[in-house]
Amino acid sequence: MPDSKPWWGDFSFAEQQRRYWSIGERKLVIQRLSCEWNTWNIDTETEIRDLILHGESSHHEPLEDKLLARHLQTATMENIRVMPALADRSVVARPNVPLRLLGGEKTRIYVSTPLWFKAQTLPGKLCLLDVPFWRPSDSWFGPSTREGEMCYAKYTEARLQLELLEQRPHRAVTPVFIHNKQKETLLIERLNVPVPLLSLYQHTDKGLWTEAVNVTREEDDERVELVLEKQAPSEVRRATLVAGPRIASARHTLIRSLGSLFS
Amino acid sequence: MEDIKHTIEFLETTRLLPIGHAVLLLIFGYMAGRIASATLVKFLHRQMTEHGQQFLKRSVFYGIFSLFTLSALKQLGFDVSVLLGAAGILTVAVGFASQTSVSNLISGLFLMIERPFSISDIIRIGETTGEVISIDLLSVKLRTFDNLFVRIPNETMIKTEVTTLTKFPIRRADLKVGVAYKEDIERVKTLLLDIASKNPLCLEEPAPLFIFSGFGNSSIDIQFSVWAQRENFLKLKNSMYETIKTAFDREDIEIPFPHVSLYTGSATQPIPITVVSGDSTMTGPTRKST
Numbered sequence: 286m287p288d289s290k291p292w293w294g295d296f297s298f299a300e301q302q303r304r305y306w307s308i309g310e311r312k313l314v315i316q317r318l319s320c321e322w323n324t325w326n327i328d329t330e331t332e333i334r335d336l337i338l339h340g341e342s343s344h345h346e347p348l349e350d351k352l353l354a355r356h357l358q359t360a361t362m363e364n365i366r367v368m369p370a371l372a373d374r375s376v377v378a379r380p381n382v383p384l385r386l387l388g389g390e391k392t393r394i395y396v397s398t399p400l401w402f403k404a405q406t407l408p409g410k411l412c413l414l415d416v417p418f419w420r421p422s423d424s425w426f427g428p429s430t431r432e433g434e435m436c437y438a439k440y441t442e443a444r445l446q447l448e449l450l451e452q453r454p455h456r457a458v459t460p461v462f463i464h465n466k467q468k469e470t471l472l473i474e475r476l477n478v479p480v481p482l483l484s485l486y487q488h489t490d491k492g493l494w495t496e497a498v499n500v501t502r503e504e505d506d507e508r509v510e511l512v513l514e515k516q517a518p519s520e521v522r523r524a525t526l527v528a529g530p531r532i533a534s535a536r537h538t539l540i541r542s543l544g545s546l547f548s
Numbered sequence: 549m550e551d552i553k554h555t556i557e558f559l560e561t562t563r564l565l566p567i568g569h570a571v572l573l574l575i576f577g578y579m580a581g582r583i584a585s586a587t588l589v590k591f592l593h594r595q596m597t598e599h600g601q602q603f604l605k606r607s608v609f610y611g612i613f614s615l616f617t618l619s620a621l622k623q624l625g626f627d628v629s630v631l632l633g634a635a636g637i638l639t640v641a642v643g644f645a646s647q648t649s650v651s652n653l654i655s656g657l658f659l660m661i662e663r664p665f666s667i668s669d670i671i672r673i674g675e676t677t678g679e680v681i682s683i684d685l686l687s688v689k690l691r692t693f694d695n696l697f698v699r700i701p702n703e704t705m706i707k708t709e710v711t712t713l714t715k716f717p718i719r720r721a722d723l724k725v726g727v728a729y730k731e732d733i734e735r736v737k738t739l740l741l742d743i744a745s746k747n748p749l750c751l752e753e754p755a756p757l758f759i760f761s762g763f764g765n766s767s768i769d770i771q772f773s774v775w776a777q778r779e780n781f782l783k784l785k786n787s788m789y790e791t792i793k794t795a796f797d798r799e800d801i802e803i804p805f806p807h808v809s810l811y812t813g814s815a816t817q818p819i820p821i822t823v824v825s826g827d828s829t830m831t832g833p834t835r836k837s838t
């Protein structure tokens with residue numbers, strides 16, 4: 286269900302004006318006052334698969350008890366920038382059945398991960414909101430309970446065929462290309478995608494995507510090489526850049542231990 | 549001219565000059581130690597933990613101050629090598645006299661080297677749980693969660709079991725749940741796993757653990773273990789218990805509590821209860837109800 290109409294961009298607010306962004310009952314509201322910005326976060330327990338809508342919100346709508354924060358400023362300016370963002374930690378996706386990539390073989394897995402809603406003041410880029418549409422569960426990814434990293438799980442999917450991956454406007458797709466150069470089979474039960482290092486691209490028909498991640502398990506090394514492509518993936522070559530990575534890095538090639546990416 | 553000559557003679561005879569020199573050295577050494585240790589920590593604080601900073605600060609200060617003290621003693625005419633020898637004998641004497649303090653001191657050194665915990669860690673010793681606010685040569689100071697200051701001698705820290713609650717990034721909360729004997733365990737298990745999967749603070753991996761603990765006196769005892777990020781441990785534990793109670797109430801799953809049945813000694817017939825009027829049974833002074 287790709288969303289052709291972007292819900293992000295620069296929005297102008299008159300004083301006292303409220304705007305909302307919603308997916309069904311799930312709603313985020315921003316209001317401008319003379320010396321403060323108010324934000325509301327109306328959550329739902331379950332994920333909704335609707336389109337993301339946005340518009341002007343009525344003052345009569347009872348929102349007060351859901352007030353998330355009051356952001357104080359000497360004087361508020363007219364514009365804010367809204368943009369989608371990827372998760373602030375790596376995201377773990379699990380194929381519906383464990384995959385076994387045979388020695389010397391390659392495969393491409395499509396992973397969909399949840400999006401965050403980010404709003405910043407203009408000028409100054411002061412953060413007003415940085416919340417997920419639905420907060421994924423915390424998870425631990427590592428060889429033991431002593432070593433590893435905190436990740437997110439839930440609201441993710443990993444599929445071998447793109448057609449089987451249900452596209453939702455509040456998720457982004459990351460193609461992960463895996464090359465197992467070793468003779469031994471590589472077991473993929475869970476896949477750790479380092480989304481804070483990835484950018485977001487928008488394709489008019491196919492929704493939001495990130496650049497592809499190439500993972501190579503070298504022949505004589507237990508570590509894996511992780512190469513982040515510098516452009517939109519081949520599936521959406523004409524897509525345009527919407528947001529840069531959360532963690533900007535000049536390096537596009539990373540060396541990781543096998544256990545930090547697959548389990 | 550005569551006065552100056554007299555003053556110099558006076559200073560030489562009373563040894564005030566070397567004493568003054570030694571005092572100046574001590575003051576200078578103290579200040580130099582303070583400044584050097586503070587400056588070093590200021591430059592290196594980003595790369596070091598609070599524990600490391602404190603250790604470095606003290607080592608630099610005491611190092612510099614000891615050198616200046618030795619120099620001051622030399623000014624006073626003491627032979628340092630003889631003094632060191634005397635210090636050895638003195639240490640033995642003082643050691644015997646103040647065994648506990650010395651034991652604490654040595655334990656403190658071991659604690660600093662072994663580092664089972666650092667400043668700002670949460671530790672548990674016996675009944676006391678609190679945040680470490682300083683690790684000194686003689687004792688470790690804790691701030692408990694009800695904001696009390698607790699001083700624990702280092703010797704105790706070395707001898708007893710100390711649990712560091714903030715050593716690893718994730719923790720497991722073991723939830724004890726009891727359900728009535730009539731309940732379907734599979735259904736309870738599914739419900740508990742569903743509650744865990746809906747709680748965003750509950751880690752997906754390591755997966756929640758369902759352990760059938762046994763047949764209790766009044767209930768089937770279950771241990772449901774869930775993992776959380778260390779910082780969210782209490783929040784998860786509370787929210788899980790709250791959700792489990794709500795879900796069990798909603799699904800009509802009984803959480804039993806111990807029942808007591810009373811029997812008369814010789815028979816199993818119920819104990820007879822007779823309701824009597826309050827006035828007729830009163831033998832003491834009567835109270836008027838208002």
